[in-house]
Amino acid sequence: MSRYRLEVLVTPRPGLLDPQGKAVHHALNSLGWDEVSDVHVGKAIHIDVAAASEEEAREKVEAMCRKLLANPVTEDYEVTVVGALEGTTS
Amino acid sequence: MKVAVVTFPGSNCDYDLYKAVQQVEGSPEFVWHRDRGLAAYDAVLLPGGFSYGDYLRPGAIARMSPIMDDVIAFAKKGGPVLGVCNGFQVLCEAGLLSGALVRNAAIRFRSHDVFLRVERTDTPFTSTYDEGQVLRIPIAHGDGNYEADEETLARLEAERRVVFRYTDASGEATEASNPNGSHANIAGIINEHGNVLGMMPHPERAMESVLGSTDGVGVFTSLVASLSGAAG
Numbered sequence: 001m002s003r004y005r006l007e008v009l010v011t012p013r014p015g016l017l018d019p020q021g022k023a024v025h026h027a028l029n030s031l032g033w034d035e036v037s038d039v040h041v042g043k044a045i046h047i048d049v050a051a052a053s054e055e056e057a058r059e060k061v062e063a064m065c066r067k068l069l070a071n072p073v074t075e076d077y078e079v080t081v082v083g084a085l086e087g088t089t090s
Numbered sequence: 091m092k093v094a095v096v097t098f099p100g101s102n103c104d105y106d107l108y109k110a111v112q113q114v115e116g117s118p119e120f121v122w123h124r125d126r127g128l129a130a131y132d133a134v135l136l137p138g139g140f141s142y143g144d145y146l147r148p149g150a151i152a153r154m155s156p157i158m159d160d161v162i163a164f165a166k167k168g169g170p171v172l173g174v175c176n177g178f179q180v181l182c183e184a185g186l187l188s189g190a191l192v193r194n195a196a197i198r199f200r201s202h203d204v205f206l207r208v209e210r211t212d213t214p215f216t217s218t219y220d221e222g223q224v225l226r227i228p229i230a231h232g233d234g235n236y237e238a239d240e241e242t243l244a245r246l247e248a249e250r251r252v253v254f255r256y257t258d259a260s261g262e263a264t265e266a267s268n269p270n271g272s273h274a275n276i277a278g279i280i281n282e283h284g285n286v287l288g289m290m291p292h293p294e295r296a297m298e299s300v301l302g303s304t305d306g307v308g309v310f311t312s313l314v315a316s317l318s319g320a321a322g
Contacts, residue, residue: 012192016192016237017192017195017235017237017271019193019194019195019196019197019271020193020197023197068146068150068151068154069146071147071150071183071190073182073188073189073190073237073238073239074190074192074237
């Protein structure tokens with residue numbers, strides 16, 4: 001088994017009211033960044049997981065997203081394999 | 091009437107629910123979230139609070155508690171289940187109610203009385219109210235903005251599953267009377283079988299006139315009435 005680090009990005013679904021994004025957008029504009037036209041705030045979750053392959057690691061984390069990490073009613077998610085980690089697990 | 095009040099780490103309205111059940115002469119019992127078994131109870135209540143510090147999403151981690159398998163089984167058998175505030179969020183996360191509760195549109199934590207219109211009285215939690223009756227009951231939440239896809243919202247309306255709506259004192263569902271941006275001023279919904287109710291306002295905090303309102307009492311007297319009806 002190898003170990004992999006994966007990143008999950010959870011973002012509010014498009015079209016859904018994103019009050020946090022709106023507040024940050026407003027704050028950036030008021031600091032002078034008028035060129036900012038849209039902001040969305042989500043969360044990044046880093047997960048280290050043991051798996052036989054990168055593909056298996058991704059499948060496991062996608063299952064975690066469906067079961068717990070994202071709410072399909074309000075959020076989208078995206079899984080990225082950051083890379084393999086040093087050392088193996090038994 | 092034996093009523094389970096489920097306590098999660100971070101629940102803070104469990105004693106209020108316990109007391110509300112006592113006030114209508116029911117027998118409440120606390121059930122810890124790691125315990126199992128609800129078969130001995132007539133009703134199950136999920137309290138407000140901040141289970142697991144609202145980490146990840148409100149209710150998301152509480153939904154994984156061992157007791158939730160029993161709550162789901164209890165609900166599937168038709169047992170009455172009420173989730174208030176965080177309890178409503180847990181019921182949505184558990185899939186017992188559709189939709190989700192997201193951050194209030196104004197990003198403020200709102201803690202004050204609201205007016206609610208009772209949309210349905212043929213439920214185990216509203217039978218002692220009148221249809222269209224306006225209640226004054228407190229809210230206290232940061233994530234009470236009810237969201238669902240268009241199809242779900244249309245279905246909720248078509249099947250009359252919105253049980254409570256935020257209104258003004260005269261019972262009009264206006265934008266100004268909506269404290270959190272919920273679609274169609276939705277404050278509480280029921281599942282399609284009519285036995286699982288989730289609501290953001292706190293009826294258990296509106297039980298005594300000395301504390302400002304007794305308009306929440308009806309939720310609990312309705313539960314008593316529905317269970318005594320079922321027994322007889």
